[in-house]
Amino acid sequence: MAKRVSMMDGHVVNKKPSPSRVRVAVRLRPYMEKEEDKACVRGLDSQSLEIVNWRNQLETMQYQFDAFYGDKATQREIYTGSVCPILPHLLVGQNASVFAYGPTGAGKTHTMLGNPNQPGIIPRAVRDLLQMTRGENGKPVEENWIYSITMSYVEIYQEKVMDLLEPKNKDLPIREDKDHNILIPGVTEKTINTFSDFDEHFIPASQNRTVACTKLNDRSSRSHALLLIKVQKTQRIPPGRQLTGKLYLIDLAGSEDNRRTGNQGIRLKESGAINSSLFTLSKVVDALSQGLPRIPYRDSKLTRLLQDSLGGSAHSVMITNIAPEQKYYFDTLTALNFAAKSKQIINKPFSQETTQAPVQSTLKRPRDDLENSAPSKHPKKTKTDSAEESPDTSREKKNLQIAALDSAVVERLLKLDKILSEKGKMENKLLSTPKRERMALLKKWEESQLEIERLKEKQKELEEKALAAEARMEKSNNSDFEFSDSSVNESAFRAPLKTRATSTAKAKKVLRVLPLQGVNQNAKEEGIAVVEKKKRKAHAGRENEPSWEMxxxxxxxxxxxxxxxxxxxxxxxxxxxxxxxxxxxxxxxxxxxxxxxxxxxxxxxxxxxxxxxxxxxxxxxxxxxxxxxxx
Missing domain, CATH: 1.10.150.280 (AF1531-like domain)
Structure with a gap:
């Protein structure tokens, strides 16, 4: 497998990238014009089709691609046959790209997005990626690796890159790093852990995309949309390798004939920008298929973003959408010729792997200097000798070795050595802890948490008993008074109960004072029984309360x-x-x-x-x- 390893001090290519041809699939849209029976194109088998020769109506021209999907092909068949095989490349740090091409009204957006009954390529690919990285019950697929998935969504509208996740970010720049990776600085990235997270970000962003009504389409895309899914795979243990794979899902706007669409004003300006970028795209495909030295990627924002997908480092799949009606003949013919040229493009995917280089200390230890200066006086010791040597002896030797240095430097070195030694002992102790002991510690911690919860419950019960006993005491004190008037306000009897808002400390204090005030155990139990009886009565009242639906x-x-x-x-x-x-x-x-x-x-x-x-x-x-x- 081709691999590019990125260290802290630079990038190293271990092997030459393996070539991979752009895979091209053609999808025929169902016949829409019921009043006309004439069709200009038809499929021959699962890989080839034929179209009428416009120079001679009695002849046909045949094309062969990696896959051909007829007008009865389902969204699942297209996804399973052409898109699903490239997703595993993302888990090994390679890039992949899927984009829909074709004239306006040929079904590109339906192929990429679909509908609730027939989801398109984008929702199916995201769902499968989440399942591939999470495994069963949300656990990682591989034990020592952590997966992270983020998404970005942009559109190219009139040669401006617009952030659909954050509409305030307009006219974003396109840059290329030192490893020739294309990126968009400042673009919004959202982390997705579940498909609901994806829906939460993607649906509002899709509504921000620029669409308009034309004579050929009620919701015609007026921009090119690009969804970027980034998959990062990080190793938990040293050396901490990280593999980064990117999936580009691109819905291109269709080329338009303004005589048929009836575009005017701003629609005419939009179609001009779309046709100009698609013309640059055709020039890039021509240059790549002919092997020309200069590829005009920088002539448009679209081709700049597609630099990885066409002639770059991605496993690319192009789905060409065509219409069968006779009136779309020249648009269909142009799309098939473009697809035939794209099939000849060779990409060179590689795995993007980064790892942290070992940090080498720039400070040379005095012991090394002494060993290099007089190797004969310091023979190499065996493991047995070093084991028998006491810590005091090794410390004395170390002090003798650095005696020739300045006193301030010596003091700083000794402090640093002490800190590093203590830190190393702590780390070694943690690393050497057996798994069984760690599990026992975790179990003990859980038991302690349960014990704390049990003590809290017990404390709560004691507080309730204290409050009940206090209420009983107040009631017994108030019973000594005689009230001749039977219409005395009931609040006079409830006044002592206001002390129920006492704190925990006060409740504990009451428990210590009550025996001195002559409150016996029977009074306590009687007060608790009264409280419990009131609770049961209130609970029974709630159960017997009729439902609102009644x-x-x-x-x-x-x-x-x-x-x-x-x-x-x-x-x-x-x-x-x-x-x-x-x-x-x-x-x-x-x-x-x-x-x-x-x-x-x-x-x-x-x-x-x-x-x-x-x-x-x-x-x-x-x-x-x-x-x-x-x-």
Missing amino acids: NVRTDLLKNGREKILNLLNNGSIKELKSLQKIGDKKAKLIVGWREVNGPFKNVEDLASMEGMSVKLVTSFLKANILSIVAS
């Missing part, structure tokens, strides 16, 4: 549930925010969950979302149904 008519309850469920499945973010206890964040989470998992079957399905519990769903349902009934 107070609502059945038809109103059913009607309210249907309205809420309909709004959860069909409502926009603004409409969802009109519900009680639903804010902007939860509304976006509901829309994301709905796109991935489909419509809600009942309102209680909200509990399966992250951040929602059964108790919250019950409160949400109660508030909204009562609001609907009141209105």
